[in-house]
Amino acid sequence: MSDDPERSTSNPDxxxxxxxxxxTPHTExxxxxxxxxxxxxxxxxxxxxxxxxxxxxxxxEVRQPAQISPAVVPPSPTVPVSIQxxxxxxxxxxxxxxxxxxxxxxxxxxxxxxxxRQQPFVRDNEWSNAWNKVVNxxxxxxxxxxxxxxxxxxxxxxxFALQLLARHTGAHIDLVKLDADWTAPKVGRLPLVDRRAxxxxxxxxxxxxxxxxxxxxxxxxxxxxxxxxxxxVITVAEELYDHKLLLPGSNVQVVRLHAPPPARQVxxxxxxxxxxxxxxxxxxxxxxxxxxxxxxxxxxxxRAAGTVITAWQEYERATLTTVAVTDxxxxxxxxxxxxxxxxALSDWRDKLxxxxxxxxxxxxxxxxxxxxxxxCLLLSLAARQSSPLPDIAQSARMLQETxxxxxxxxxxxxxxxxxxxxxxxxxxxVIDVGGSVDSHDAVAFDxxxxxxxxxxxxxxxxxxxxxxxxxxxxKDGGASAAEYSVDAVSTLILRHGGAEHFSLLGSVTRxxxxxxxxxxxxxxxxxxxxxxxxxxxxxxxAGTQEFAxxxxxxxxxxxxxxxxxxxxxxxxxxxLRRVVHTSPADDTxxxxxxxxxxxxxxxxxxxxxxxxxxxWQDAKAGSRxxxxxxxxxxxxxxxxxxxxxxxxxxxxIDVNRALGDLLGDMSxxxxxxxxxxxxxxxxxxxxxxxxEVVARLVPVLRGHRMFQASMGLMQALKDVRTATGENAGxxxxxxxxxxxxxxxxxxxxxxxxx
Numbered sequence: 001m002s003d004d005p006e007r008s009t010s011n012p013d014x015x016x017x018x019x020x021x022x023x024t025p026h027t028e029x030x031x032x033x034x035x036x037x038x039x040x041x042x043x044x045x046x047x048x049x050x051x052x053x054x055x056x057x058x059x060x061e062v063r064q065p066a067q068i069s070p071a072v073v074p075p076s077p078t079v080p081v082s083i084q085x086x087x088x089x090x091x092x093x094x095x096x097x098x099x100x101x102x103x104x105x106x107x108x109x110x111x112x113x114x115x116x117r118q119q120p121f122v123r124d125n126e127w128s129n130a131w132n133k134v135v136n137x138x139x140x141x142x143x144x145x146x147x148x149x150x151x152x153x154x155x156x157x158x159x160f161a162l163q164l165l166a167r168h169t170g171a172h173i174d175l176v177k178l179d180a181d182w183t184a185p186k187v188g189r190l191p192l193v194d195r196r197a198x199x200x201x202x203x204x205x206x207x208x209x210x211x212x213x214x215x216x217x218x219x220x221x222x223x224x225x226x227x228x229x230x231x232x233v234i235t236v237a238e239e240l241y242d243h244k245l246l247l248p249g250s251n252v253q254v255v256r257l258h259a260p261p262p263a264r265q266v267x268x269x270x271x272x273x274x275x276x277x278x279x280x281x282x283x284x285x286x287x288x289x290x291x292x293x294x295x296x297x298x299x300x301x302x303r304a305a306g307t308v309i310t311a312w313q314e315y316e317r318a319t320l321t322t323v324a325v326t327d328x329x330x331x332x333x334x335x336x337x338x339x340x341x342x343x344a345l346s347d348w349r350d351k352l353x354x355x356x357x358x359x360x361x362x363x364x365x366x367x368x369x370x371x372x373x374x375x376c377l378l379l380s381l382a383a384r385q386s387s388p389l390p391d392i393a394q395s396a397r398m399l400q401e402t403x404x405x406x407x408x409x410x411x412x413x414x415x416x417x418x419x420x421x422x423x424x425x426x427x428x429x430v431i432d433v434g435g436s437v438d439s440h441d442a443v444a445f446d447x448x449x450x451x452x453x454x455x456x457x458x459x460x461x462x463x464x465x466x467x468x469x470x471x472x473x474x475k476d477g478g479a480s481a482a483e484y485s486v487d488a489v490s491t492l493i494l495r496h497g498g499a500e501h502f503s504l505l506g507s508v509t510r511x512x513x514x515x516x517x518x519x520x521x522x523x524x525x526x527x528x529x530x531x532x533x534x535x536x537x538x539x540x541x542a543g544t545q546e547f548a549x550x551x552x553x554x555x556x557x558x559x560x561x562x563x564x565x566x567x568x569x570x571x572x573x574x575x576l577r578r579v580v581h582t583s584p585a586d587d588t589x590x591x592x593x594x595x596x597x598x599x600x601x602x603x604x605x606x607x608x609x610x611x612x613x614x615x616w617q618d619a620k621a622g623s624r625x626x627x628x629x630x631x632x633x634x635x636x637x638x639x640x641x642x643x644x645x646x647x648x649x650x651x652x653i654d655v656n657r658a659l660g661d662l663l664g665d666m667s668x669x670x671x672x673x674x675x676x677x678x679x680x681x682x683x684x685x686x687x688x689x690x691x692e693v694v695a696r697l698v699p700v701l702r703g704h705r706m707f708q709a710s711m712g713l714m715q716a717l718k719d720v721r722t723a724t725g726e727n728a729g730x731x732x733x734x735x736x737x738x739x740x741x742x743x744x745x746x747x748x749x750x751x752x753x754x
Contacts, residue, residue: 156298219249344449640689
């Protein structure tokens with residue numbers, strides 16, 4: 001079975017699997033261990049008698065297990081039963097093991113109903129008509145348990161769905177937003193829980209395209225949801241939904257949104273929600289020749305509201321004046337603020353079309369196009385906004401060098417030194433492209449809206465410039481990734497959110513010693529519109545050696561973010577698991593181990609590590625990540641008893657089994673022994689705690705393939721003294737080594753053998 005939920009091939013239904021086996025001889029290996037306590041039993045998983053364990057040099061003794069009467073397990077009327085080896089059902093069952101396996105369902109985030117209802121929400125005639133189609137006026141509940149909302153991207157369909165569930169489902173029903181962390185939509189991955197209202201987005205063209213089987217299966221799922229008093233609303237991007245092929249059953253309703261809500265109303269609603277109602281009048285005095293809110297989709301309208309607020313904040317900071325934004329009776333009396341808002345909301349396309357038109361050789365008028373050098377200078381100002389003049393000049397030259405190949409006939413400056421010297425000076429050029437320079441040569445470009453427009457204009461209109469633009473921003477931001485470079489790259493990459501843009505960014509930053517990629521990807525996975533594409537990119541990168549380290553760094557930031565949802569944390573753990581599974585490099589394994597060790601210091605991190613160990617022990621995931629998670633949990637500090645010994649059972653971990661598996665493997669035993677010795681050393685001064693630790697570890701160390709591991713542990717303990725003054729290594733030697741072998745094997749000799 002795959003070690004990743006995204007690649008899971010398990011049965012989508014909950015199963016009770018009855019593994020029935022006939023008697024298996026239990027072989028007790030006495031080799032060099034003294035036999036104390038109850039031996040660990042083993043049983044075969046097949047029909048018939050397993051071959052006995054080969055005898056040790058000292059000899060073996062075979063004990064037959066006691067006869068167990070056949071047990072009758074009536075099948076549940078609602079849970080399918082799978083019986084393996086049905087030919088033994090009629091015979092006497094000697095060993096019965098019942099395993100309950102739950103579906104690998106999508107994870108989600110719980111939402112607060114009141115919070116959703118208080119969020120800005122605009123419903124015009126178009127949306128009201130769609131709303132009325134899906135709500136039963138008599139019951140004020142959705143007509144069907146499954147609803148598909150089909151709309152073009154950025155129209156606000158997710159808001160429509162969440163508001164519908166928050167306003168038209170019972171107060172006893174919990175709201176959950178699901179994260180579709182899958183490779184393709186599957187009804188078997190949808191959760192089926194009592195009294196839940198689920199919302200799910202299908203917007204990724206590579207991973208969310210619904211199939212005919214998926215839509216057809218939703219009809220049966222709707223009936224199951226009704227039995228649970230639950231609901232499911234799925235929003236589907238219009239380009240992913242084929243209306244001719246995807247025909248849902250009678251229990252599924254489809255509604256289409258043909259237009260977003262009016263942008264002006266959305267902007268006003270968000271300004272009021274953010275307690276900035278005093279800015280609403282300024283929307284009426286914006287320059288209509290440069291700014292038009294008409295035609296913005298829902299996402300653009302929300303961003304416009306944020307832009308208005310940012311422009312006001314920057315205005316107050318720059319002018320040291322105060323605007324009564326919370327006063328609903330405020331009038332738009334500050335012309336300078338209105339101009340700044342116009343600048344911020346304008347896309348500047350007309351001006352930029354002229355600046356980036358046919359290249360001019362002279363600057364005889366304000367509408368003359370910029371030369372190549374000046375275009376680099378303008379981009380430097382757009383990214384940095386304000387810096388010392390030498391830094392602006394150096395950044396512009398760096399961009400020129402990035403764009404101009406090294407083997408070009410042109411110089412590194414893009415033009416010959418003589419041409420540069422005979423042209424306009426740097427101060428004049430800065431002023432011509434919209435900046436200002438004071439008497440101390442400090443450059444200011446206090447035009448955030450214009451700067452953003454410049455960057456996006458070049459990105460959209462000059463595809464050939466995308467790679468060198470990213471290369472320059474990565475290099476210009478330095479190893480620590482200056483905030484302006486992260487902002488600029490995020491603006492470009494997150495604007496359209498295509499997978500090809502993430503791939504381009506990855507190829508540019510792959511060999512760079514910069515924190516920019518993790519910072520940008522952290523913003524991307526948090527973005528509600530392109531988060532899915534970002535997580536999908538990280539999954540692909542996790543399977544490659546060249547990006548493994550970057551994926552670990554990004555997932556570490558997600559897991560250390562207290563604001564990250566449980567669903568985001570789960571997706572980060574899945575990608576770390578994939579890194580460990582696909583990358584053999586020791587440095588990558590060590591990096592993941594560092595992340596897991598950090599998690600072991602937090603309660604929520606302990607739970608996530610425990611889930612990883614459970615997946616390993618349930619054979620739902622590969623052993624590598626599970627082993628690292630267990631090792632990290634072994635490092636959790638607690639005295640006098642180790643945390644895993646006291647809480648392992650409550651965490652769902654079979655501690656003895658995990659220790660036996662890791663100690664019995666010579667590739668992992670060296671990692672376990674230091675942690676075990678730390679356990680014992682921490683408890684050594686407390687006699688009762690020490691006795692309990694010994695009682696738990698000795699049976700494990702008597703297992704098969706434990707010679708080298710046990711002797712290595714004894715060596716590690718030779719300097720540890722117990723509360724009674726006894727040497728801990730010698731004490732374990734007395735517990736483990738058969739008396740007949742003690743004259744032949746000492747701790748020191750065993751060390752030389754190993």
